């Protein structure tokens with residue numbers, strides 16, 4: 111199954127003609143999952159090869175406008191792009207994000223008189239007080255201001271962190287396990303980890319043929335881990351003919367932060383194939399970055415190192431860092447410097463660094479074992 | 483004083499890479515007034531020669547997303563662009579629009595933790611029940627859901643129509659008179675008329691010199707409409723030496739509609755120099771247009787004819803009508819056909835038709851009398 115990540119917006123604070131506001135799409139076969147949705151995301155989607163109508167899940171890291179303000183319009187445009195079949199009602203779009211997200215979407219859709227051709231549900235993550243300074247916390251009175259559901263809204267869950275792992279368990283199905291973890295920012299912020307389930311290894315059919323075993327029901331039993339008895343009387347265990355199971359891929363997307371909070375991120379992101387982290391300002395401006403709840407490339411690299419991530423992708427650059435192809439010789443700010451600053455920290459590790467740009471698509475490769 | 487209108491988005495329903503969602507700026511010396519603010523308006527502003535930080539007033543015709551969803555982000559970006567002077571607090575940004583607008587802005591700014599460096603006030607127009615079908619009316623419970631003002635919010639007015647004129651009186655100052663009027667759409671929609679005040683005519687200084695009157699205080703008295711007595715004993719009235727007063731310019735911007743409602747629009751828009759009206763679909767699709775609360779070029783032209791407007795500008799085109807420079811020979815939909823359809827209705831009148839495109843700037847010329 112192919113899997114890739116497409117960056118739709120890599121700028122911080124606001125969208126510009128050079129860099130869209132935060133948004134990226136994790137594409138697996140047949141499904142697009144959107145992470146953050148700054149203003150203009152639907153326009154960026156139209157410029158990309160992705161299709162809005164295929165977005166089935168949305169994850170919002172935090173409620174800052176540059177990650178959120180494109181969502182009501184995107185939902186309306188998904189709806190315009192839908193071709194509902196009379197005999198097949200469209201599936202529910204699940205939206206995950208911090209407490210307050212439900213009210214934001216509800217009020218925006220209700221006041222704008224927006225009807226959707228599909229149902230949606232908002233699953234809210236309950237933040238902890240430590241995720242932001244006091245002024246960043248939402249008053250409970252605010253988030254409960256409107257109790258009437260939008261006509262297409264289905265009741266969503268309220269998710270609390272698991273006390274053992276400090277992670278929020280969002281999805282656990284045949285294909286994926288999705289968790290959220292806490293970050294520290296000016297307002298409560300979250301990261302998300304998407305992990306493919308392990309797949310059973312392939313049968314070593316060459317060996318089976320040598321043993322005189324022809325394709326048939328016995329193959330299925332071996333594949334399921336059972337032993338079979340050959341005509342010769344020999345008992346063949348699955349372990350003898352099954353390659354090791356295939357580890358699933360893991361993609362982790364951090365929201366804005368000046369630091370992870372607690373241990374959840376380590377559990378959720380350990381061994382990530384792709385770890386997407388913000389790097390708003392260069393190392394030399396770390397003090398300013400932290401004051402605004404943001405990270406530098408050095409800080410992002412330290413997180414990737416802790417998680418032993420295979421690839422660190424930096425994004426959410428201050429708009430002062432122009433994309434490399436637009437940079438002029440007299441521009442002081444050079445985005446490629448951000449890459450070097452991250453690489454410095456990662457010297458000697460096996461973590462690669464990539465700078466995201468709008469419309470960059472990064473394949474997430476399924477790793478077979480080195481012996482095959 | 484120069485005055486012009488710049489179109490930032492001319493597409494309907496949603497923003498696309500070819501046509502932004504609805505937004506236009508009326509620029510007078512030193513001030514930018516924004517009419518509607520669809521998603522992506524701040525990006526379009528950055529692509530234009532206008533500056534977000536100069537926007538001092540915002541008018542929202544109706545609460546559909548393609549006219550509204552860019553507003554929270556724009557306010558945040560105006561704030562980022564502000565250079566507040568310690569001794570001069572930034573002026574209040576006045577925002578005008580239908581009931582419900584106050585709550586939308588408040589909830590969006592509050593939930594996103596957006597602080598602004600300037601105060602703002604939302605002045606709500608109370609719609610009448612006849613402005614839309616029943617399903618388009620907002621329940622009062624919804625619009626009163628949150629009573630706590632945003633920290634930068636100042637109390638705004640609630641404006642009802644004047645029973646004599648059926649117009650909403652919004653602004654009446656030394657320079658401008660601004661009114662709103664009712665339109666029929668799927669949700670309550672309004673149009674706005676901005677009228678410059680009449681200016682006193684210029685003094686005919688050639689004539690004054692002939693009469694032996696030198697520049698001085700007497701000039702001022704004449705300019706103010708008073709009479710003066712010359713050395714010869716002759717009484718000179720202002721009327722003899724003042725050119726006729728200069729009529730102010732009038733710019734009218736209609737929101738989405740399938741028809742004006744009542745007589746307000748005639749009073750507000752009579753003799754408009756520029757009348758901006760939507761033309762979502764071509765004449766051949768009038769039934770569909772009306773069903774969705776929209777107009778055709780023919781319908782827009784009829785309104786312009788009633789108002790004896792000097793220039794009719796069409797915008798809010800279905801995204802199927804590509805800008806002329808992007809149109810391919812095999813495209814069926816031709817936006818220039820919309821112009822011809824409006825011109826057909828206006829044959830024999832003195833109304834010109836202009837098709838708006840994103841980033842078109844249209845000067846609104848101050849008309850001196852034909853004798854000068």
Ligand SMILES: [Zn+2]
Nearest residue numbers: 122123176366
């Ligand atoms: Zn951000």
Ligand SMILES: [Zn+2]
Nearest residue numbers: 172174295366
């Ligand atoms: Zn943020």
Ligand SMILES: [Zn+2]
Nearest residue numbers: 494495548738
């Ligand atoms: Zn519209």
Ligand SMILES: [Zn+2]
Nearest residue numbers: 544546667738
């Ligand atoms: Zn509309």
